[in-house]
Amino acid sequence: MSLISEGANFRGPIVASTLAEPSSASVGDYIALMKPRVMSLVVFTALVGLAVAPGHLHPLTGFTALLCIAVGAGASGALNMWYDADIDALMTRTARRPVPMGRVQPGEALAFGLTLACFAVVVLGLLVNVLAAALLAFTIFFYVAIYTMWLKRSTPQNIVIGGAAGAFPPTIGWAAVTGSLSLEPVLLFLIIFFWTPPHFWALALYRTEDYARAGIPMLPVVAGDVSTRRHIMLYTLVLVPLGIAPWALGYAGVLYGVVASVTGAIMLALAGQVLQERRPVERACRHLFAFSILYLFLLFATLLVERGWGGLIARLTA
Amino acid sequence: MTEPAKDEGVVLTEAQKRARRSRSIAIALALVALIVLFYVMTLVKGPVVLIRPL
Numbered sequence: 001m002s003l004i005s006e007g008a009n010f011r012g013p014i015v016a017s018t019l020a021e022p023s024s025a026s027v028g029d030y031i032a033l034m035k036p037r038v039m040s041l042v043v044f045t046a047l048v049g050l051a052v053a054p055g056h057l058h059p060l061t062g063f064t065a066l067l068c069i070a071v072g073a074g075a076s077g078a079l080n081m082w083y084d085a086d087i088d089a090l091m092t093r094t095a096r097r098p099v100p101m102g103r104v105q106p107g108e109a110l111a112f113g114l115t116l117a118c119f120a121v122v123v124l125g126l127l128v129n130v131l132a133a134a135l136l137a138f139t140i141f142f143y144v145a146i147y148t149m150w151l152k153r154s155t156p157q158n159i160v161i162g163g164a165a166g167a168f169p170p171t172i173g174w175a176a177v178t179g180s181l182s183l184e185p186v187l188l189f190l191i192i193f194f195w196t197p198p199h200f201w202a203l204a205l206y207r208t209e210d211y212a213r214a215g216i217p218m219l220p221v222v223a224g225d226v227s228t229r230r231h232i233m234l235y236t237l238v239l240v241p242l243g244i245a246p247w248a249l250g251y252a253g254v255l256y257g258v259v260a261s262v263t264g265a266i267m268l269a270l271a272g273q274v275l276q277e278r279r280p281v282e283r284a285c286r287h288l289f290a291f292s293i294l295y296l297f298l299l300f301a302t303l304l305v306e307r308g309w310g311g312l313i314a315r316l317t318a
Numbered sequence: 319m320t321e322p323a324k325d326e327g328v329v330l331t332e333a334q335k336r337a338r339r340s341r342s343i344a345i346a347l348a349l350v351a352l353i354v355l356f357y358v359m360t361l362v363k364g365p366v367v368l369i370r371p372l
Contacts, residue, residue: 024334
């Protein structure tokens with residue numbers, strides 16, 4: 001019997017039951033629709049892309065770029081919550097979101113998301129540059145249409161391919177300064193791209209029942225525990241050298257090299273523990289999930305301190 | 319002869335009115351912020367605001 005329920009195949013009960021009700025959504029509900037925690041990570045990685053990029057950018061233009069990227073990320077979150085209201089209602093982690101709780105009507109979430117997306121892209125294009133705006137538009141499209149509407153419910157590779165959406169912000173930040181792309185922002189993209197699967201699969205390993213109940217074909221649901229643990233190790237083996245690559249290629253200094261090497265070794269050790277651990281013990285998965293967030297933060301924060309901070313201060317005082 | 323009952327339409331509760339007011343204020347603030355942003359960015363960029371190379 002398949003572990004996948006029919007959860008992903010129906011949409012509607014929540015949608016239908018709340019359409020006629022006048023809205024009682026608060027401003028806080030709309031802020032929750034924008035997934036502020038995800039937004040903060042997006043803004044941070046975009047800031048690093050913006051700060052390490054060569055060239056001059058007026059501080060206000062930089063602020064505008066970050067604001068648009070943040071609003072674009074919020075739009076993606078709102079559109080994701082609009083489309084996924086049915087499966088969000090079935091999962092413990094997401095059941096208290098505004099749409100499944102009935103505090104925000106699906107139509108409101110859709111209108112809110114589309115409005116934010118249009119404003120973010122148009123303002124970025126008008127006030128910063130067209131390439132950055134095009135990248136932001138593509139990121140929103142990729143997250144909503146490719147990941148949320150298509151991949152998430154249809155393939156266990158959902159977060160592998162869908163992870164690209166979360167990897168774009170540093171390239172948008174870079175493009176906002178330079179108006180072009182090069183190897184360095186692509187490297188930052190690849191780091192986040194290969195970081196995403198071990199991060200989310202570690203979470204999925206101890207939330208398997210949740211995903212199965214909602215009918216989301218996450219790798220642990222479809223391929224099982226053992227295969228997922230192997231995949232986590234494989235992706236971590238690719239991720240760690242990529243994390244060190246900015247130093248190896250001369251884009252970052254010794255401090256970054258040391259931080260990337262040490263934290264990379266810890267990531268590998270934790271992935272090794274996940275590989276060896278068996279249920280019902282899930283401690284290793286939780287450790288890997290938590291440390292993976294710190295790992296990404298440390299890599300980008302070190303880049304910011306080492307490469308970008310001086311440039312950022314110079315831009316602010318210019 | 320009895321008069322037909324008046325259709326009062328949708329009647330909002332106090333909570334819904336408060337929520338609508340807070341949403342309206344948030345939208346107004348966002349629009350003002352957008353106007354200020356465009357105004358200041360135009361001052362910062364000057365005539366270059368019309369030139370947006372890729």
